Amino acid sequence: MQLISVTGGKGGVGKSTVSILLANKLVREGKKVVLCDLDVECPNDHLLLGVSLGDVGRFVYAQFPKLNRKKCAKCGLCVSKCPSHAVFQPSTARDAGQKKSADYPVFMPELCSSCGLCWHICPQGAIEIEKKKTGEVFFNKLRTPNSKLEAADLWLITGRSVGVLEESGPVVTAAREFAQDFARQKDADYLLMDTAVGMHCGVIRALLDVDYAYVVTEPTPLGAHDLALILRLLKKLGVSARIVLNQSNLGRRDWVDKIARDFGVKIDWEIPFSQDLVEAYSQGRLGRVDLFNNHD
Ligand code: SF4
């Protein structure tokens, strides 16, 4: 099974579109494909395919600190040591002139990375561990437009984080692990992973140990700038890269050509602007588009 990531430093360059078009192409070639949406903070592949998220395959949980006030001595150690600045300690003084003293610490789960440092270092053992749901992983079997192919040739796995969390990386890892196990069980030929934008921890988790990564970009100054950043990251990770130039007939492709030359990476695939493609995208019909033949 080949593991391929589809990524792109800049948002809005068509990463999800390319992931789906690539899945379509491979399925039409008779390959078994699992497409995994790892943009867990706003997964949208299912919307572009016009399908539901499907069934829940796994819930993702994380551990969070919960204060036991009866044990807390208000020493402030958890506040000063938290690497995410997720704990603060208000003062008991409510009015001017009142003598200030430290109140109980307050934990902010939105900033917490679940590192566990606070409950390990608390000298009073006053921090208990609370398990909370942080994500879900869905799976859906998709019907392909080609009637010669069985509907079982394409699956969509979607990771989705729930709540407002600073760190969505563990949800990405859980969704990726689920997708890899799922793809192995189905004897899939390809696992395509559609990453989030940028170069944060959640993107890196989707790029590690893949056979290669498609980097989607556009012929604009920002597209070229972010292409250079992500190519640098892929080089550091030891991941081989191929460039997909979206809307290739618009803007200034010489910017992208220069970056590609500088990094010695080939522009593997050019997708010219197409009104049909835009309409299919906005109407949730991308799963029916065959760019290498005629559009639906
Ligand atoms: S380290 Fe423990 S005892 Fe000190 S303020 Fe935090 S919870 Fe309370």
Ligand code: SF4
């Ligand atoms: S688990 Fe880690 S990040 Fe969360 S509050 Fe404790 S020390 Fe801070």
